[in-house]
Amino acid sequence: MVDLTALLADLAAESEQLDALVAPLPPQAWARPTPAPGWTVGHQIAHLAWTDEMARLAATDVDAFYASVTSAPDVSRLVDHGAEQFLAAPAELLARWRAGRAALIDALTAVPPGDKLPWYGTRMSPASMATARIMETWAHGEDVADALGVTRAPTARLRHVAHLGFRTLGHGFAAHGRALPTAPVRVELTAPDGDTWAFGPADAADRVTGPALDFCRLVTQRRHRADLALTATGATADEWLDVAQAFAGPPGAGREPRAASGAGAPA
Template sequence: MVDDRTDLLTELLTDLTAESEQLDALVRPLPPESWARPTPAPGWTVAHQIAHLAWTDHVTRLAATDVEAFVTSAASAPDVTRLVEGGAQAFLAPPAELLARWRVGRAALADALAAVPLGQKLPWYGTRMSPASMATARLMETWAHGEDVADALGVTRTPAARLRHVVRLGFRTLGHGFAAHGRAVPTAPVRLEVTAPDGATWAHGPADAADRVTGPALDFCLLVTQRRHRDDLALIAAGPVADEWLDVAQAFAGPPGVGRAPLATPSGVTA
């Protein structure tokens, strides 16, 4: 009998491949000058976004295959923010070379995660993660940085069913968002009900919880990856914990993200 965790990892790696290929299809026809376009992340071009993904795939593979090398890499910068910035800079290259590096690296990562023995957890920055959690995090980051690239290119991407993994991660990191912002982690349960791209409902948390967040799944993913401000999303919070969560939600590890400013002014006029 196949273990459920093995099935989940296979599903996640399949969806991660699909997410990566969608972004690959977006950037591969770009002329070199378009790789230099600025994205919503301050100081980062389209090339920086792909370089960041290539670097993160690389260090994730190290965590799965060479713990000593991963620890050495993690100790190479005084904090996570500088490590991330330095990683993106280190992996920058001419577009064709960068694209090839990302492709080779993400394929190697998928093989590495699939080969991790069942039950083994991998080192990460300040924590340890299962291969399935690592794959989920890579899918979340690939999607989020893909949004940055799409924004830079003026492209609107069609959300896919694989966003369910980002939704689940966003829900599971509720406590992390509060802690990262120096706030007490709430003990009251929260119910999340979001509308999937196909109109279905994805739900997490107790059905009878007083605190609730509802709205489109896409909007929730944009919130927890800090790609949009809550004021620009159709998310509804009921209850004090749910309302505060929308201010601090953060699906990614590390210190609190700066987030994005609202796209609209209080008067409703686009800024």
């Protein structure tokens, strides 16, 4: 059984870590561009606030959630529109994000056992929703940290991101219009504390190995594969590293190799 209480505590901790990074920033720093084209630091936080609100609606008011989708002026720009809608002056945005993420935790706690929540193209358990929120909070936090030139120390919470990245192997192939693989893949990652996190059959011929931080950056498309110390053994594992995508929706544009873009080595 998944411990929802522990998951929600990790979601709160991941949010608080990012909050501590942005809260002291002067207003001009919130306008600093991030690696996501067209998105500032403020857009990144606004996106998290908007997505938390959509997740809260999914847990508390299904009709309102679906109405938010059908009333969008351009579904193809739903994510950008959400960030733009929630963007505000730093103090207002920070307060909105804090209130919204607290409300989401309360909402997920109250979902009856066994219920599934609507989401974009799928349905999710409260535990899966909490895991996805951890993944997104961490990933958008990476963009903020990159924009500010800050290196964040990885934590044990990355295990949630890594596990989600492994579980969405098939989604990465499907999102890119490729046939679902039939060969199982074993993933063995070096955790921040030096331990090993392993997913998949121990006897699988196809394997991915390397630092957990690099794997998480890959599956959230925060770094190009060429900039990461990941090793793929086998054709399926090798192809997966080109299409891996832990987030829902169409394939992301990904990131250019940092050396090619002049951004330097990964932080």
